[in-house]
Amino acid sequence: MRIFNTLGRSVQDFEPSGSTVKMYVCGPTVYDEVHIGHGRTFVAYDMMSRYFKLKGYDVIRVQNITDIDDKIIKKSNETGKGWEEIVAMYSNSYLESLELLKVKIDLHPRVSQHVKDIIDFVSRLIEKGKAYVAESGSVYFDVDTYDKYGELSNTMKNLWNQGEETIKEKRHSYDFALWKASKPNEPFWESPWGRGRPGWHIECSTMSTRYLGETFDIHGGGMDLIFPHHENERAQSESLIGHPWVKYWVHTAFITIKKEKMSKSLGNIIPLKDALKEWGPSTLRLWFLSSHYRSNVDFSDETMEQAKSSIERFHNALAILRSVLREGNKFYSSQDGIRTFQKVLTMRQRFYQALDDDFDTPSALASIHDLASLIFTEIQQERDFLSAVTAMDLMRDFNQVFGVLDDELESQGKHMNTLVENILEVRKNLREKKMYEASDLIRDALAKSGIKIMDSKEGSTWRLE
Numbered sequence: 001m002r003i004f005n006t007l008g009r010s011v012q013d014f015e016p017s018g019s020t021v022k023m024y025v026c027g028p029t030v031y032d033e034v035h036i037g038h039g040r041t042f043v044a045y046d047m048m049s050r051y052f053k054l055k056g057y058d059v060i061r062v063q064n065i066t067d068i069d070d071k072i073i074k075k076s077n078e079t080g081k082g083w084e085e086i087v088a089m090y091s092n093s094y095l096e097s098l099e100l101l102k103v104k105i106d107l108h109p110r111v112s113q114h115v116k117d118i119i120d121f122v123s124r125l126i127e128k129g130k131a132y133v134a135e136s137g138s139v140y141f142d143v144d145t146y147d148k149y150g151e152l153s154n155t156m157k158n159l160w161n162q163g164e165e166t167i168k169e170k171r172h173s174y175d176f177a178l179w180k181a182s183k184p185n186e187p188f189w190e191s192p193w194g195r196g197r198p199g200w201h202i203e204c205s206t207m208s209t210r211y212l213g214e215t216f217d218i219h220g221g222g223m224d225l226i227f228p229h230h231e232n233e234r235a236q237s238e239s240l241i242g243h244p245w246v247k248y249w250v251h252t253a254f255i256t257i258k259k260e261k262m263s264k265s266l267g268n269i270i271p272l273k274d275a276l277k278e279w280g281p282s283t284l285r286l287w288f289l290s291s292h293y294r295s296n297v298d299f300s301d302e303t304m305e306q307a308k309s310s311i312e313r314f315h316n317a318l319a320i321l322r323s324v325l326r327e328g329n330k331f332y333s334s335q336d337g338i339r340t341f342q343k344v345l346t347m348r349q350r351f352y353q354a355l356d357d358d359f360d361t362p363s364a365l366a367s368i369h370d371l372a373s374l375i376f377t378e379i380q381q382e383r384d385f386l387s388a389v390t391a392m393d394l395m396r397d398f399n400q401v402f403g404v405l406d407d408e409l410e411s412q413g414k415h416m417n418t419l420v421e422n423i424l425e426v427r428k429n430l431r432e433k434k435m436y437e438a439s440d441l442i443r444d445a446l447a448k449s450g451i452k453i454m455d456s457k458e459g460s461t462w463r464l465e
């Protein structure tokens with residue numbers, strides 16, 4: 001498997017640190033409704049984690065909720081509602097939307113519940129001489145102490161201007177806040193440096209390390225987060241732990257509207273909740289995954305309609321497969337059936353190769369459209385068990401990663417055994433009928449897909465090559 005790593009800007013072999021892939025993705029700041037731009041990013045990481053599972057890895061996925069932030073305080077002042085009320089309202093709505101969208105996340109840590117951990121993180125950075133306390137009681141990270149600064153985002157720190165307000169008390173204009181001294185009428189927490197609240201970047205360093213350990217495999221978010229958010233996270237985390245922190249930095253491109261990023265602050269959003277009501281989770285997910293996660297996608301009703309009709313097409317194909325499997329001649333295959341079976345195996349290979357190549361979902365989807373075409377023609381006419389059972393298996397794999405068909409079709413990642421056992425039954429049957437040529441064709445087709453069959457007097461066994 002290969003994956004694009006923003007650190008190094010290249011597609012690299014994916015080698016997680018163990019059998020569990022550990023992922024952390026930056027979640028939303030809950031001061032407004034999440035929109036389909038967020039949804040796209042969350043579904044992209046969901047697709048990745050589903051594919052890892054299909055490949056046999058365990059996955060632990062953490063996505064934070066930013067519930068302390070300037071924008072939340074601003075909204076609270078504007079509306080007269082307490083910040084807790086705002087946070088409760090929008091985080092509930094966010095979690096409901098994720099559930100409807102079938103996005104599975106193991107942990108949703110909140111900043112407000114980790115202030116102690118954050119204070120501890122900041123204190124240790126101060127002890128190590130990487131951060132300093134300013135006159136106001138704010139604490140800043142001393143960027144000059146981290147010599148890899150700028151490596152992730154290709155940014156020159158000197159060009160980073162954070163506004164005049166805090167520059168006076170900072171050693172360098174590019175130092176960033178780890179802890180912000182509170183102003184009147186702002187929520188605050190007690191700390192060794194006086195009353196204040198965490199800066200933005202420190203929350204992700206603290207919570208990811210707390211739940212995933214000192215190194216983990218994937219850190220994700222939208223491309224807008226590469227700088228300064230992820231650059232700063234990396235600087236403070238590696239300064240504390242003293243070794244490389246994240247193996248693969250993965251970033252998603254945007255949903256745009258009239259070519260402009262969909263954004264709460266620009267006011268051009270389609271709330272995820274509304275989109276779910278209008279199109280339903282399957283159409284939305286398929287629409288998100290119809291483009292590569294690193295390409296921007298402009299919203300249009302037309303492409304959404306296309307996604308909707310693709311889902312119908314897949315359901316029709318499934319209905320045919322189910323009827324062939326119900327009434328078909330079980331564990332038997334004709335010459336034509338074997339030829340069709342070979343085609344299905346080629347599509348299966350294309351599907352996996354596409355996803356192995358930096359999660360190329362558009363190409364993977366193209367192979368499933370080809371499969372549907374094959375189901376509507378050859379498989380429907382031949383009604384052959386072997387090709388139908390193999391096609392059904394590929395539809396299951398597709399659904400496990402894309403999550404757009406019936407839930408009952410979700411496979412558990414281990415069903416490969418059942419598929420090969422079924423195919424071996426077909427071969428056994430053909431061999432008993434002395435149809436050795438057909439049986440050899442099946443063996444050769446499987447070998448091309450990396451499944452080696454070993455025949456002996458006791459029967460046939462198999463292994464993955």
Ligand SMILES: Nc1ncnc2c1ncn2[C@@H]1O[C@H](COP(=O)(O)OP(=O)(O)OP(=O)(O)O)[C@@H](O)[C@H]1O
Pocket residue numbers: 026027028029030036037038040041220221222223224225252253254255256261262263264265266
């Ligand atoms: N239009 C978009 N398309 C894809 N991903 C997005 C989009 N907008 C935000 N994201 C991603 O969603 C996650 C949560 O975002 P967050 O709440 O921090 O958004 P934000 O950038 O503050 O939102 P906004 O820009 O709408 O104010 C981040 O990983 C962010 O990069």
Ligand SMILES: [Zn+2]
Pocket residue numbers: 025026027204221229
């Ligand atoms: Zn973050």
